[in-house]
Amino acid sequence: MKTIKVRTLLKAGTWCAAVSLILAACGNGETETGDNTTTDGESDTQGQVELEFWSFWGSGPRRDTIEEIIEEFNDTHDTITVEYVYQPWGDIWTKALAAIAGGNAPDVIVQDINSVRQRADANQATNLQSFIDEEDISDSFYPQLWETVIFEDEAYAVPFNTDTQVLFYNIDAFEEAGLDPDSPPQTWEELEEVARTLDQGSENDWEQIGFYPRWNIGPDVWALNADGGTSWFDEEGNVTIHTPEKVDALEWLLDWQDYYGRETVTQYEAEFGSGVADPFISGLVAMRGQNINYYTNLRENAPEDFRFNVAPLPEREEGSGNWSWGGGFVLEIPENTSHPEESYEFIRHLTSTEVQEQFGMNSFDIMANVEANENLAEHAELDETGHMIYEMAHQNLEQTVITPVPLHAPDYHSLINTQIDAAFLGEKTAEEALEDAQNSVENLVEQNQ
């Protein structure tokens, strides 16, 4: 009798556990509705409007500055009160999506610059064109940034900040190797020569590595650098992965890997630390391609006497252009919020030259507002290096490409990356890899059309 009972119980238990686990798996997507505990801006009798502003700036100078800016805004605006809500980087956009779908989104949110069109297309962001028609602010921003917020000729966001990739190099290392620190490499060929001169050591035991192009710069950036600033998609949205220039770029990257050896590269890469263990600060790497905002890291962690300079990314050959890549963030008003006008006023404030300057000065972010960067490049409160960074960023933005996600291929990255990885693993030639990637992505575009 007892055995039967145990048997039935166990069987039932197994079934129950199995079914509930399966159900839980399928329910996940639906139950994850985020924390919708906050109420949307309520207006009270005096016409007081409360706005909720979400960003992922949780600590450090960005948080301090944004809080300062909001406090000043609240002090100077009698009818609007902005409440700052920090959402962790990993959660903010999924949470926002759930909040928008649930109808209780925040009033203003910091969003990724590359996916504005996707959100506009999916009715997740408020159309701001009527505000822009009243006062055209588009000229205040770098044109390629403004381009990202336009969907079907109307604006759905306002650019906030950006970034651009440049070459950082160690002045002491240049001098030690007998190179002129005032003339950084201009072309890929020169870059190779300079790197070889800076190399110290040999196989597996490098004391100093002159340069390795894939450290902090993706193959996609070298590809667009080679291809006259055309990324994986051209302006009309055609897939432009398999082009002679890009094949060239990938072959060039593969040569670098062959030179140092795949194992060596992986090993060094895995050891890269942050802070003082950063390979550029520790002197292991003499030149490094990076977002220009990497400067904040150097400011924080490099010793006082650490001397470095920045230069544009070298061009493939003379005249092909020092094309670089950047990203950034925009300010958006989610769809169906109650106070778009007040929200836009807040956005307008955050993107005004003065406030942009204030944000940049403390965070060393490259701002979307052109004038703000120009002012920062000669701001009395910044030192010479600070001026140099903003000067360089401002110049470099002329040749910086932003690569918004195409509507018909929102998830193309993994398809291209698989092929490029295959090339680096020696499974495919550069030509084969890019040809296959071209076909894969064309197929994806077809699926989504």
Added chain:
Amino acid sequence: MKAAEDQSQFKKAVQEARQFKKKKWTPSQKKEALWGLLFVSPFIIGFFGFMFLPMLFSFVGSFTNYNITSRMDFIGLTNFRRMFTQDELFTTSLYNTAYYVAFNVPLTAIGSVFLAVLLNRKIRGIRVFRTIFYLPAVLSGVAVYVLWMQLLSPSSGLINTILSWVGISGPSWLFDPQWTKPALILMRLWSVGGAMLLYLATLQNVPKQLYESAEVDGAGFSRQFFHITLPMITPIIFYDVVTSTIGAFQIFQEAYVMTEGGTGGPANSLLFYNLHMWNQAFVAYNMGYAMAMSMILFIIVLSLTFVNLKLAPRWVHY
């Protein structure tokens, strides 16, 4: 002959059921049933609200181009057709997940039985050992994965350092697509403590007399293990295998954290089913497609569980 017997049994059962239906309930029975329902209502409400309805919604959504915020048009079987004929990453992610399940489930089962047998001895300080081996099951989440990323570091990580002591030059683990999944499977072994506890409790319930008489008959440790211990704990092994198979199909967090935001790792070798589904839902806003994917996963897991239950009588001894 047998068919006739079956038929009569079936008829009897149907009759009984009809009678049960017709039977009038006394007021006290009704009251009891009501109270019973009241007590299970939190589960019933929770189940319907948070599981059944979302599932139903997923099912309906899988035939649409739902994108969460603006559209939900019926598109028939397009999502499913796309999955099996066009989406290259669907195949990759299914393969990666199947690979993981195929190794993870047996390895963790063997690992935890082995550990449980070791920890079922009466030696000094056994409680301390049990605690130590159980501890990793308590720790989980991102911190553990980050710790493992350091352990798995190619040249200075602890694992490769130890391998180098015995003359093996370890692989690049998370950087080499050949080794990323083995690395993850190895990592998951560290939390066998949870299942171990289950086995340990069962082991202690195996009647001592069985071992005593086996010993009298001259059976050694391995014969005792294979002929007494193992058969006696098969119900728990069965339970463990079923639940961990389901759990293994749901692998997500590890890959999401260890590939920096769900990119899928080198050559997409860590792009698991749920990761691909998540990317479709929240990166590409193809929620309808993601729902269709979840339905396929549901069918796969359901049929595997069904097969497991069907096969169970052959090797599970209750």
